[in-house]
Amino acid sequence: MACAVTSGRSLPCKNSVGGLKTIYILDFDPTIAALSDTSGTIDLTTGGDFFKFDIKGNSSLETAVNSSRENGTTFYETTLNITFTFLDVATQEQIKLLNAGRAHYVVEDYNGNQLLIGHKNGAEITGGTIVSGAAMGDLSGFTLVATAQEVAPPYFVSNLQEDATQIDPDL
16 A cells, blocks of 8 residues: 655635535444545445534534554544524424444535545544523523544535425424
8 A cells, every 4th residue: 555645735725614514314334334436535326315404503523533553543533513593392303313333424614515424434423512501691592523434534515415394493
């Protein structure tokens, strides 16, 4: 295996923004796990339908590189922090299902990038809260932390198939 850098990178324009816009979730699917990447991209034409969860504000994605010279290992731990505003029964029931299993997550940021978390091993909910807030302007909703450990960082996604079914908190 070659370990040499194969290209450089020029300084890009300052036209990027932070933040996550949408999260797509699918229960762990061996079909997705079996897909191979093409130059860092996964084509999600094959596999199950991802359910769309709109988010705004405090949700974030971070991937830590864990590398050990002593052990000769490198892996990536991705942490997805999700905030769902508004307490409602339907969302709580879906969260209970997520807590019991593992899933694939695709996050879409405000730059139009879509990234797959938990490609081979899935991601599990490792924490979270159900919060009512104390003051009128505080969060009343749910927070979740999903964590994935993989041999590669999250892949960029093409051709995501989403399911039209969404939770309507106003019902």
